[in-house]
Amino acid sequence: MRRIFPIFAVLTALLLGYAFYQAMFVAPREQTMGDVQRIFYYHVPSAWTAFLLFSLNFIASIQYLAGRNHFADRFVKWAAIILGIAGCIAAFAIRPLPYGMEPSSVATTAVAITGLYFFIRKYFPGEKADVLALVTAEVGVVFCTVVLITGPIWARPVWGIWWTWDIRLTSTLVLWLIYVSYLLLRRFSSSDQTPALAAALAIFGALDVPLVYFSIWFFRTQHPSPVIGGGGSIDSRMLHVLLLNWLAFLCLAGMLCWLRYALETLHRAVDERRAIESMPEPRSAS
Amino acid sequence: MPSSSPAVVLENLTKQFGRFTALRGVTAEFAPGRMYVIVGDNGAGKTTLLRALAGLVRPTRGRILILGTSDVRAICSQVGYMAHASLLYDELSGMENLRYFARLYDLADTSRCADTMSSVNLDSQLNRPVGQYSQGMRQRLSLARALLNNPQILLLDEPFSNVDANSATQMVGLLAGLRDQGKTMLIVTHQSSLLEGVADEFVQMQNGQIVNRSQRDANQ
Amino acid sequence: MTSIIQATLAKDLRLEWRSKDAINSMLFFALLVVVIFSFAFDPTAEESRRIAGGLIWVALLFAAVVALNQTWARELRNQALEAYRVSPAPANSLFLAKAFGNFVFVAVLELLMTPLFIVFYKLRAIGPAWQLIIVAVLGTWALVVNGTFFGAMSLRTRNREIMLPLLLFPISIPAVLAMVTATTNILTGESPAKFWIVLLAAYDLVFTTACLLLFETVLQAE
Numbered sequence: 241m242r243r244i245f246p247i248f249a250v251l252t253a254l255l256l257g258y259a260f261y262q263a264m265f266v267a268p269r270e271q272t273m274g275d276v277q278r279i280f281y282y283h284v285p286s287a288w289t290a291f292l293l294f295s296l297n298f299i300a301s302i303q304y305l306a307g308r309n310h311f312a313d314r315f316v317k318w319a320a321i322i323l324g325i326a327g328c329i330a331a332f333a334i335r336p337l338p339y340g341m342e343p344s345s346v347a348t349t350a351v352a353i354t355g356l357y358f359f360i361r362k363y364f365p366g367e368k369a370d371v372l373a374l375v376t377a378e379v380g381v382v383f384c385t386v387v388l389i390t391g392p393i394w395a396r397p398v399w400g401i402w403w404t405w406d407i408r409l410t411s412t413l414v415l416w417l418i419y420v421s422y423l424l425l426r427r428f429s430s431s432d433q434t435p436a437l438a439a440a441l442a443i444f445g446a447l448d449v450p451l452v453y454f455s456i457w458f459f460r461t462q463h464p465s466p467v468i469g470g471g472g473s474i475d476s477r478m479l480h481v482l483l484l485n486w487l488a489f490l491c492l493a494g495m496l497c498w499l500r501y502a503l504e505t506l507h508r509a510v511d512e513r514r515a516i517e518s519m520p521e522p523r524s525a526s
Numbered sequence: 527m528p529s530s531s532p533a534v535v536l537e538n539l540t541k542q543f544g545r546f547t548a549l550r551g552v553t554a555e556f557a558p559g560r561m562y563v564i565v566g567d568n569g570a571g572k573t574t575l576l577r578a579l580a581g582l583v584r585p586t587r588g589r590i591l592i593l594g595t596s597d598v599r600a601i602c603s604q605v606g607y608m609a610h611a612s613l614l615y616d617e618l619s620g621m622e623n624l625r626y627f628a629r630l631y632d633l634a635d636t637s638r639c640a641d642t643m644s645s646v647n648l649d650s651q652l653n654r655p656v657g658q659y660s661q662g663m664r665q666r667l668s669l670a671r672a673l674l675n676n677p678q679i680l681l682l683d684e685p686f687s688n689v690d691a692n693s694a695t696q697m698v699g700l701l702a703g704l705r706d707q708g709k710t711m712l713i714v715t716h717q718s719s720l721l722e723g724v725a726d727e728f729v730q731m732q733n734g735q736i737v738n739r740s741q742r743d744a745n746q
Numbered sequence: 747m748t749s750i751i752q753a754t755l756a757k758d759l760r761l762e763w764r765s766k767d768a769i770n771s772m773l774f775f776a777l778l779v780v781v782i783f784s785f786a787f788d789p790t791a792e793e794s795r796r797i798a799g800g801l802i803w804v805a806l807l808f809a810a811v812v813a814l815n816q817t818w819a820r821e822l823r824n825q826a827l828e829a830y831r832v833s834p835a836p837a838n839s840l841f842l843a844k845a846f847g848n849f850v851f852v853a854v855l856e857l858l859m860t861p862l863f864i865v866f867y868k869l870r871a872i873g874p875a876w877q878l879i880i881v882a883v884l885g886t887w888a889l890v891v892n893g894t895f896f897g898a899m900s901l902r903t904r905n906r907e908i909m910l911p912l913l914l915f916p917i918s919i920p921a922v923l924a925m926v927t928a929t930t931n932i933l934t935g936e937s938p939a940k941f942w943i944v945l946l947a948a949y950d951l952v953f954t955t956a957c958l959l960l961f962e963t964v965l966q967a968e
Contacts, residue, residue, distance in 0.1 A: 305963065417916040424912055431902035432543055433584065433967030440960045441899070444892075444917050447952055451920040451945070458941055459923060515542040516550070580832045583968055603834045613829040615757070615820075617764040622757075629753035630833040655764075671829065 245498065252491040259481070259488040267481040279394045285486040286386040287412065289493045293380030294415065294446075299357050300364060300373035301442035304435060307366060317361070324354030370435035371508070373442060374426065375500040377419055379493055384416045407456045414452045418445040531594065533558035533679060533710040534579065539588035541574050541734075548574035550734040551588065558678075561701065561711045565718045566731035572714040573610065575731070576681045579712070580607040592679060603631060606677035610684050612668045616657030620667050621650055624674060631675040639674070646670045647696060662693035669697065673704075680704065680711045686720055694720055750835045754843035759850070761820055768816035768851055776809035776859050784866045794867040799929030802863055803922060806856065807889060811911050813851045814893040817844055818901050827901075837962035841894065845957075848890040856882060872935030881932070881939065884946040885925035891950065892917055895957045898964050921949045 263281035270277035306316040327350020331343045364372050391409055392402040403409070422445060426438050474482070534556040541549040549571045556562055564572050577583045579590060581599055589596050593604055614623050624639040633639075640650040646666040656664060665685060672680060685701075686694045694717070702724045705711055713721065718728065730738040762768055783801050787793075821827035830840055863869060871878065893914055900909035928942035 305960075414916065414919050417919070421912050421916050425899070425903065425909070428903045428905055428909060430904045431967050433902075433963075436963050436967050437899055437902060440963055441913065443960065444895075444953070444956060447956055448917050448920065451949055451952070455920040455923045455945055458945070459927060511545050512542065514545040515547040518546055582828060582831055584966075599834075602832055605832065607828075607832045609825060609828055611825040611828075613826050614824055615761060615826055616823060617761050618757070622760070626753055626757045627829060627833070629750060630830060630835040632749075632834075634749075675833075 245495075248491075248498075249495055252488070252495050255488040255491055259485045262481045262484055267478055268475060270478075273398050276394065276397045279390050281481055281485045283387060283390040283394055284482060285489040286383045286390065287408075288486055289489045290380050290383035290387060290412075290415075292490075293376040293383065293493060293497075294419065295353065296356060296360070297373050297376040297380060297419075297442055298446040299353065300360050300369045300376065301439035301446075303357065303360050303364065304366075304369040304373060305439045305443070307361075307369060308436075316357075320354050320357040324350050327351070327353075367435075367508075370439070371501055371504050373435075373439065375497045375504060377422055377442070378500060379496045381416065381419050381423060382496075383489075383493060384412060384419065387412055388416060405456070405460070407453070407460050410456045411449070411453050415445075415449065418448060531558075532556055533593060534712070535589075535591040536575075537589040537591070539575075539578065539590060540586050541571075541578060541583060542586045547734055549578070549585075552734070552736055554729075554736055554739075556710060556712065558710050559705070559708045560726040561705045561713065561721070561724060562727050562729050563718050563721050563725040564712060564714045564729045564731060565716075570731040571734040572731050573683055576607070576683050576712065576714055577609075579679075579681055580605060582607075603675055604678045606672035606675065606680045608668050608672040608680075608682045608685060610687070612656070612664050613671060614656050614664065614668060617655050619653050619655055620648060620659070620670075621652075623656060623667065624670060627671050628674055633674065642670045642673050643667075645673070646700060661688040662690055665689050666693070666697065669700070678709060680709055682711065682713045682715075684715055685713065686715060686717045698724055747836060747839050750839040751843045751846070754840060755846055758817065758820070758843065758847040762847075762851070765820075767820070768813045769854065771816070772809045772812045772851065772855055773858065775812050776805050776855055777862070779805040779808060780859065780862055780866060794869060795872070795933040796930060798863060798867050798869055798933060799926045801867075802859070802929065803885065803926050805859070806852065806886075807915075807918070807922065809855055810848070810852050810889050810893060811914070813855075814848055814890070814897045814914075815907050815910055817848055817851075817894070818897045818906075822901065831965065837965045838958050840965065841898075841957060841961040844898075845887075845891050845894040848894055849886060852886050852890055856886065869933065871933050873932040873939070875932065877932050877939055877943065878929065880943055881925055881928045881946065884943065884950055885921065885928075887950050888921040888925070888946060888953070889918065891954050891957055892921075895953075895961060895964065898961065902964075902967055917953075921946060924949065 259281075263278055267278065267281070269275060302316055306312040328347045331337075331346035331350065337343065337346065360369060360372065388409075391412075395404065396402050422438060422441050425441055426434060429437060431437055532555040534554075536552050536554045539549050539552040541547070552571075552575065564575070566572050574583065578585050579592065581602055592601055595601055615626075618626070620643060621636075621639060624643060625636060628634075628636075628639050643650040646669050648663060648666055648670065656667060659667065665687075669682070669685060672682070682701075685697060689697065698720055701711065701713070701721075705724075705726075713725075715721065718725075726742055728738075728740050728742075729736055730740075780801075783805065787797060787801075818827075821830075893910070896913040896917075897910055899913060900906045903909040924942045924945045928939040928946070931937050931939040931942070
C-alpha cells in the first residue's frame, strides 16, 4: 500500500482537477438552464457512485453471513449465478419495464452483481467482508449526502422548488435513511457479533429498496408532480464530461474506501493486540 | 455411565470482547461423572467459560467438544445451565415456569416437572409467583430448571450466591447426589469451602487461563 | 415447533395479563396521540377523510413501538431469554410466537382506537369499507413482523428503547406509505386501493421470509 497509494492519490487528484475543468469550462452551456446545469456533473456521478457502494455493501453483507455456514455459502453461490442469468433474461423479456429502467442497464446490473459477488467471495473472505461492508456504507453515505445536497441546489433555480417527492429523489432519501440507521446500529451495538447484526440489517435495507421504488413510483402516478430530468437525449460532449466526472468520482470513492479499509484493519489489529495485552500472563500458581 | 473418553474437551479456547480478553487459549479435559469446582478472582474468565460451554457466546478462536461433538447447539439437550441470574419469569409460579421450559425441551408430561421440583425440595403445589420467592427458593427453582431435561453435563454459575447456610448445605447434598448419578458438573463459585468434601477436583483460573488443578485426594 | 410457538405465546399472554405493562402504556399513549392530533388539526368531515389514514397509522406506529419494546424487555428481566437460547427449541418458534403476540396486542389496540377515531374525526368511508380490514391485517403484520425482528436486534445495543424506532422506521417507509394511501383511498373512494394491498402483501411476504432466515443470527448474537 505504501508505494502504490500515493501514486493513486495523485492520479485521482489530477483526474478530479481535469474533470472539474471540463465540467466548468469545456462542456457546452445548457440552453434553458444555463450554467446552473453544470451541477449535474457532480450530482449524477455522486448518485451512481453511492448506488455502486451500497450494492457492494449488500453483497459483502450477504457474503459475510453466508460465509459463516458451509450450506448457506453454497446456496448463495448458486443463487448469485441464477440471479445473473435470470436478470439478463428478464431484462429483455418483461415489457414494459418500470419508469427509468432500460433493458441493457438491467442486464448489466444483474451481471455486475454476480461478478461483484464472486470477486468479494474470492478476495474478501470472513472478517474482511465485514470491513468492506462497513467502509462502503460509510463512504456511500457521504456520496449519497452529496446527492441530496446538490439535488435541491439544482432544483431551486431551475424548477423554483427546493424539493419535490420525485421518485428518484425520494428513493435516494429513503436509501440514505436506511444506511444512516445501519451506521447507527454499528455505532451503538453492544454485541460482540456486531458484524452479523449489521449484515442482517443491510440485507433488510436492500430488500426494502425495490419496495420503496415501486411504492413511490405508483404514488407518483396518482399524484403527478414535476418530473425532474428523465428522458430526452444528452449532448455527446456533455455525456463525455459526465462519464469523465464519474470516473474521477469512482477513483475518489475507491481511494477513500481503500484508506478507510486500511485504517479499519489497523484499528482491529490494535484492538486485538490490546485484548491480548490487557491480561498479563498468569503467574505460576502459588 | 463411566466412560474413558472425556465429557468436555477445550482446545485453545479464546474469547475476546473488543479490547478485553476473557479467555486466552484454555486447553483442558474434563472426565465424565465428576464434579469440578472452578475458582478464581472476578474477571478470571470463569463465567465466560461456562457461557461458551452452554453455547451462549461464540468463541473467538479454539474449539469446544462436548460428549465428542463440537456443534454445541446440537447437543444442548444434553446440557443443563444455571446462570448467575435466575432465568425465570417472576410473574409466573414455579410450576408454570417449569412447564414452559419443559415444552422447550419437548417434554410434555407434567409429572416430570413436579418430580424435578420435589427433587430440589420445593412444593409443586406452591402457587406464589416466583417474584415472591426467597433467594434460596429461587436458586433451587433455577437449579430445577437446569435439571429439567435430565442433562449429562451441568454448568452451574454461582449456585450458592445469596443463599442462607441451611439452603446451601441442602443444595450441596443435592449436587453430590446428582454427581453420584453420573452427571458431569462444572461449578463456578466463590464459596468453594462449601464443596470442600464433595468436589472431585478444584480448577483454579486466573487471567483467562487455567493455572492449577488439584484433585481432592491429592489435596489432603 | 407449533407446540413451542403455542407455549411461548401462551406464556407471553399470561405474563402480559398479569403485569399489563405493554397494553396499558400502549393504550394510553395511543389515546394521547389521538387527542393531541385532534387539537392540532380541527378538520371538517371532508378534510378528515383525507388525513385520517395518515393519523391512524402514525398513531398506531408509535403505539406499536411501545408494545414491541415491552415484549423483549420481559425477556431481559432475570435474563430469561438465555434459558430459551440454551434450549434446543428453534429460534424461529420464538420469533413467530413473539410476532403473533405483538399482532394480538396491536390488533386489540386497533379495535379500541377505531371507534375513537370515527367519533373524533366524524369518519365514514365512501369506498369499499371491507377492504379496510384487509389493509388493517396486512399493515399490522407488516409493522409487527419487522418490529419484532428489530426489537430483538436492539436488545444488543446500548440504547435499546430508542434504537428500535431508528431501525424500524426507515425500513417501514414503503409499508407505511402503502397502508396510509390504501386507507385514504378507501375513505375518500377516489381511487382503488388494490395496488397498495398487493404491495403490502408483497412487503409482508418478503420480510417475513427474511426475518425467518435471519432471526437465529440475531438471537444468538450476544
